[in-house]
Amino acid sequence: MTKTSPRIKPTTAELNLLRVLWQLGPATVKQVHQAVQTEKPETTYAAVLRQLQIMHAKGMLVRDERERSHVYAPAQRQNVLQSGLLNEFINKAFAGSGKALVLAALRGHVTKEERAEIEALLREEDL
Numbered sequence: 848m849t850k851t852s853p854r855i856k857p858t859t860a861e862l863n864l865l866r867v868l869w870q871l872g873p874a875t876v877k878q879v880h881q882a883v884q885t886e887k888p889e890t891t892y893a894a895v896l897r898q899l900q901i902m903h904a905k906g907m908l909v910r911d912e913r914e915r916s917h918v919y920a921p922a923q924r925q926n927v928l929q930s931g932l933l934n935e936f937i938n939k940a941f942a943g944s945g946k947a948l949v950l951a952a953l954r955g956h957v958t959k960e961e962r963a964e965i966e967a968l969l970r971e972e973d974l
Contacts, residue, residue, distance in 0.1 A: 855907050865921055873920040
């Protein structure tokens with residue numbers, strides 16, 4: 848897999864589990880299940896296990912099988928996967944223009960506080 852173009856395109860459910868694993872670090876199914884239940888208490892252990900196994904088969908996760916409880920971890924770092932997905936999105940939705948993406952985001956998806964943070968960051972970059 849390249850840094851800018853992931854071959855694997857995670858579904859929303861897969862991205863949710865990747866976020867959990869990025870936050871937890873390598874984890875057992877039980878640990879992932881407990882973390883998922885804080886937001887979705889109806890999620891069963893079997894559903895988490897099945898999804899992690901599918902993600903491992905797709906190459907999204909690595910699995911350490913040395914212990915009785917297998918330990919899962921993302922195959923890619925968070926920033927690498929996000930960068931690849933973002934590049935693909937920019938190419939598809941904004942004809943490759945990062946500027947168009949930023950302008951669209953600034954027009955309706957940024958709070959006043961976030962806008963102030965962005966402006967401060969841009970001022971720092973100009974120094």
